[in-house]
Amino acid sequence: MQPTSDTFKQNATQAMADAGLQQALAKTKPMLVKKRRAAAEALPEFEALREAAMAIKNHAIAHLDFYLETYAAAVERSGGVVHWCSSAEDARQAVLKICTDAGARTVTKGKSMVTEEIGLNHFLEKNGITPVETDLGEYVIQLRQETPSHIVAPALHLNRADWEESFRKAHTDLPADRVFAERRDILTEARSKLREKFLAADVGITGANFLIAETGSSVIVTNEGNGDLTQSLPRVHVVVTGIEKVLPTIEDTLALLRVLARSATGQDMTVYTTFSTGKKRPGDPDGPEEYHVVLLDNGRSGMVGTEFQDMLRCIRCAACMNHCPVYGAVGGHAYGATYPGPMGAVLSPMLLGVETAGQLPNASTFCGKCESVCPVKIPLPNLMRHWREREFERHLQPSAMRSGIAFWAWFAKRPAAYRLATRAAAFGLGLLGRKAGRFRSLPLSGNWTGTRDFPAPEGDTFFAQYARRKNRR
Amino acid sequence: MSRQAILGAIRRGLKRGPLPADQRQMLQTRMAAHPRHIVPSRGQLPAEERVRLFMHYVEREFGSVARLPDLSAVPDAIAIYLAQHNLAPLLVAASHPVLQSIPFEQTPLLRVRFGSSGADDAVALQHGFAGIAETGTLMLPSGPARPVLNNLLPDHEIVLLQAEDIVGSYEEAFDRLRLAGDMPRNVMLVTGPSRSADIEQSLELGAHGPRRLHVLIIDGES
Secondary structure (H helix, E strand, O other): OOOOHHHHHHHHHHOOOOOOHHHHHHHHHHHHHHHHHHHHOOOHHHHHHHHHHHHHHHHOOOOOOOOHHHHHHHHHHHHEEEEEEEOOHHHHHHHHHHHHHHHEEEEEEOOOHHHHHHHHHHHHHHHHEEEEOOOHHHHHHHHOOOOOOOOOOOOOOOOHHHHHHHHHHHHOOOOOOOOOOOHHHHHHHHHHHHHHHHHHOEEEEEOEEEEEEEEEEEEEEEOOOOHHHHOOOOEEEEEEEEEEEEEEOOOHHHHHHHHHHHOOOOOOOOOEEEEEOOOOOOOOOOOOOOOEEEEEOOOOHOOOOOOHHHHHHHHHHHHOHHOHHHHHOOOOOHHHOOOOOOHHHHHHHHHHOOOOHHHHOOOOOOOOHHHHHHOOHHHHHHHHHHHHHHHHHHOOOHHHHHHHHHHHHHHOOOHHHHHHHHHHHHHHHHHHOOOOOOOOOOOOOOOHHHHOOEEEOOOOOHHHHHHHHHHHH | OOHHHHHHHHHHHHHOOOOOOOHHHHHHHHHHHOOOOOOOOOOOOOHHHHHHHHHHHHOOOOOEEEEEOOOOHHHHHHHHHHHHHOOEEEEEEOOOOOHHOOOHHOOOEEEEEOOOOOOOOOOOEOOOOOEEEOOEEEEEEEEEOOHHHHOHHHHHHHEEEEEHHEOHHHHHHHHHHHHHHOOOEEEEEOOOOOOOOOOOOOOOEOOOOOOEEEEEEEOOOO
């Protein structure tokens, strides 16, 4: 996708005015929060499992070179091929070569954010290969030529009417006057359309939620079963995934699985959790004759040993965006990057450069909700703060903002001056606004007073009141 | 070469070269021992409670369950299920020795073919390697006797599971799988029938896989 993160502010303003988007967000967001809470509360061990999950990922990343080599050797023993790819371009070329060698004309795809990250669909199309997204949400997104607005629920921004409209437009072989009485009818139509595609595809491409060094397995989780059909029916299965997904053992993976679905959708377990190990074996009635793993770096190795290393723990559950007030207000597309929400605000400056995506770490109230629900306890607000510091150091913000921050910093470093100035301001503003109790407009504060009143201070600062109360006790 | 570039960058980040032999050995030992992490207490129940918890979670996840005394009760149970869902008395069954020992000849109206499900089969019978009580999950490893497609293509999947194969936790199921030999090509953990919540986050059953999942639990000795 063409990133539009550099116009985040305009994107956000448009998103807030988009009635359809606001309707979709208002409907779904409370459900996502409620479901996750119910699932976490139903398992007394949940908090202890988050600790374990964090420790397992930390261990895996501290020995990432060893586990990747062990994993690759195990894949090769099971008859698979590993393609190490430093860049998005390397990964695209590797997938294209596998498809060309297989003489592929159509490929089915399970849901994969890494293939979004490398813009695989567009690239395959340009090279004469038709990719077909098979996850229901990804399918409608592909019909609409959009990008996912959420990493787990890609069509979160759509309402039912949008689905119906897209299906009528795309499936012109079906009667134009057919009725979609229920949501189920939409699902049934997609099921029958995609069945044909599953059976006809030459290559199936999936992502991976985890890779297991011990066995050389890739693990996917899906509720629909589309990932399994994608990897079981075609002659060739290609797994496209990031290097940070590797875990030592099956038991380590099970610990992560116990927090993944609960954090993502509030399910105890996703319907299909599938471990794939190598190619079809002698006597197997089904399975792919070729099994490839495209291992993508694309900047991940550069995060090891930096303040962003914690981000490599991310298991892409989307709990952070489901709970984020900013995501909840503007949706995923406003971020203008493959990964939206708090995790995207940390990852995107790394993937796209801080010049393009530097605004995203600023799109946070630092309320801390994301960190408090993260199943692997990534300190997301802290990581966003690191990006803000880098952005400041590189003089990327507008000069008004820079001088504002510098002005504030001068006072913040001089407590006596700070208190004097704030007391004077509180006193002055309190006096001026004593009658109305609020201001309809204030100089230099148009962005605030444009949409709401500014309350008048009640004559004194927090510091002063706090000091007085403490003395009273 | 990309492989060396990626590994080199990781090592630079970790501020070390390739791991020394003793540390590699330690990590090998950890992998060989594959230690368990926290296993939830609800995954550690005695046998009968375990079976009941398994049934509870299968039903909560929109599957259905019938408990049968022995294999001779299976043909009737399947015939009843098919009739209840207005399905033709046709079935494709995995070529598993246990399924092959079911006395289907006593229910002559039920026609059974052994092998892999095709795109037109409405109902498939599968043999469950293990049931996992903690979440009502079935473990279905691939192999000559367990076609993966029986879990995916039909509208209805019926899984036969011996009560003695119902374990408490995922870890126990994988321990049994390790004892049975090498990691199979494909291991599916299935928790209820296929579904999607992609349309307005509202749950609809029957996305791409089976619309219904029915588990037959056999109590008798195998």
